[in-house]
Amino acid sequence: MPGTAGRAAIGIVGAGSLGQAYAALLARAGDDVVLVASPASAARLQAAGQVSLTGAVTADVAVGAPGARGGTLGVTDDPAALGAVDGVIFATKAHQLRRAAADVAYAMAPQADRPWWVAGVQNGLIKDEILGDAFSEARLVGAVSILGAGRESDGTVRIGGLGMTYLGEFDPPPAAVTARVHDLVGRLVAAGIPAAGVPDIRSVLWSKACNAVGVFGVSVLTRLAGPQMWANPDLVRAFRALVRETDAVAKASGVTVGDYRGFPIRTYLQMTASEHVEYAAGLVASAPAGPVAPGAYPSMTQDLLAGRPMEIEEVFGDVVAKAERLGVEVPRITLVSDLLRGLNAAITG
Ligand SMILES: NC(=O)c1ccc[n+]([C@@H]2O[C@H](COP(=O)([O-])OP(=O)(O)OC[C@H]3O[C@@H](n4cnc5c(N)ncnc54)[C@H](OP(=O)(O)O)[C@@H]3O)[C@@H](O)[C@H]2O)c1
Known part of the structure; x- marks a missing residue:
């Protein structure tokens, strides 16, 4: 399935x-x-004949069978249709x-x-532990x-914001971005998706984890969206407490968090509480007043409000388990994790 300039296709699962x-x-x-969907979603997209995007990008992209060319998206429910792809991006929920990964690993055995x-x-x-186990670290x-x-x-699909996609290698930490990362970054950027290859992807992953534990923990338990959280000094302090504990686990794992677009964690950690409260208030000064659109809530809060299972174990439980193994005390994350687990059980029955 040759693509642009001798490239093969990219597979996306979910x-x-x-x-x-x-x-x-x-x-x-x-x-x-090649987009590998669940049977229900594949049938729905085939019947619609297109994927419709709105928001930051407005576009209707035609849907066809895998192998379709010329701007048509190949949709299937069969992972074997991935064939000789350059790579596969998994976009299921973490608990899926x-x-x-097991289905794709089985189907990709000929490759x-x-x-x-x-x-x-x-x-x-x-x-990344799940994917490394299923496909190899290499x-x-x-x-x-x-x-x-x-x-x-x-x-x-409403695109709320074309935020960054960061990509990078794990082991050994390379001094430079590898050819496969460079290629994928190029393809994303050419598609209008901001992307960058980074030499220390662990730092980005842990920084995002700090942000996710803080934002999801506060937003889900208060049912508030970002602007309402950032305008409230008590909630900014709660966010900081969760970020600090996650950072302690990152440190014990040998990772230094950093500043990345949308989640400047190192800067947050260097701020005093009152500096952070003032900074957060500045983020919402220009936010429009009035009711909050459903899409403006953090994704885990959207799941809560829609009654869908939340990624509690993968975001919170995993950090608590890592902290226990490393001997790091994370009492606040543990409490939030227990509360969220109970809430998740209540909404999903
Ligand atoms: N949405 C965001 O803005 C955002 C931003 C950053 C990170 N993330 C993360 O990205 C992940 C995906 O988020 P999302 O919002 O796109 O979730 P989502 O809308 O729930 O999409 C997950 C999709 O995966 C499909 N799926 C599940 N198992 C599958 C399988 N075995 N084979 C094929 N398809 C399968 C689901 O099928 P059905 O259609 O049948 O349900 C669903 O369409 C989450 O971990 C989320 O935390 C999301």
């Missing part, structure tokens, strides 16, 4: 908000893309990843001798996405 957004934007830019890569855009750190590319996407009731 036709949810993020999977459809990446797949449609890449296909629209002329990349060959183990099963999806064992080719050097294709895998990456996961899930929140949390455990996704195939694994680290990825962090802050592209914001949600689905509307008619299936349209």
Whole structure:
């Protein structure tokens, strides 16, 4: 399946908000893309004949069978249709990843001798352990996405913001960005998706984890969106406390967090509480007043409000387990994790 300039296709597994957004934007830019959906989602997309994007990007991208060219997105429910791809981006929820990875690993056995890569855009750190176990560390590319996407009731994908996608290698930490990371960054940027290759993807992953534990912990338990949280000094302090504990686990894991676009964690840690309260208030000074749109809530809060299972174990439970193994005290994250686990059980029955 040769694509642009001798490239093969990119596979994307999971036709949810993020999977459809990446797949449609890449296909629209002329990349060959195979989107592996669940049977229900594959049937729905085939019937619709297109993926519709709105928000930061407005586009209708035609849907066809895998192998379709010329801006048409190949959709299937069969992982074997991935074939000779350059790599596969997993965009299922984190709690769906183990099963999806096992299905793809089985289907991709005939491609064992080719050097294709895998990456996961899930929140949390455990996704790379799952993918490394299923496909080998050598195939694994680290990825962090802050592209914001949600689905509307008619299936349209609303892109709230074209946030960065960071990519990088794990072991050994390379001095420079490798060819496969460079290629994927180029394909994303050509598709209009901001992306960068980084020499220390662990730092980005842990920084994102600090942000996720802080934002999701505060937002889900208060049912408030970002602007309401950042305008409230008590909630900014709660966010800081969760970030600090996550950073302690990162440190014990040998990782130094940093400043990345959308989650400047090192700067947060250097601020005093009152500086942070003032900084956060500045973030919302220009936010429009009035009711909060559903898509403006952090993704885990959207899951709570829609009654969908939340990624509690993968985002919170995993940090608590890592802290226990490393002998780091994380009483606040443990409490939040227990509360969220109870809430998750209540909403999902
Ligand atoms: N949305 C965002 O803005 C955002 C930003 C950054 C990171 N993330 C992370 O990215 C991940 C995906 O988020 P999302 O919002 O796109 O979730 P989502 O809308 O729930 O999409 C997940 C998709 O995966 C599909 N799926 C599950 N198991 C599958 C399998 N075995 N084979 C094929 N498809 C399968 C689901 O199928 P059905 O269609 O049948 O449900 C669903 O369409 C999450 O971990 C999230 O935390 C999301």
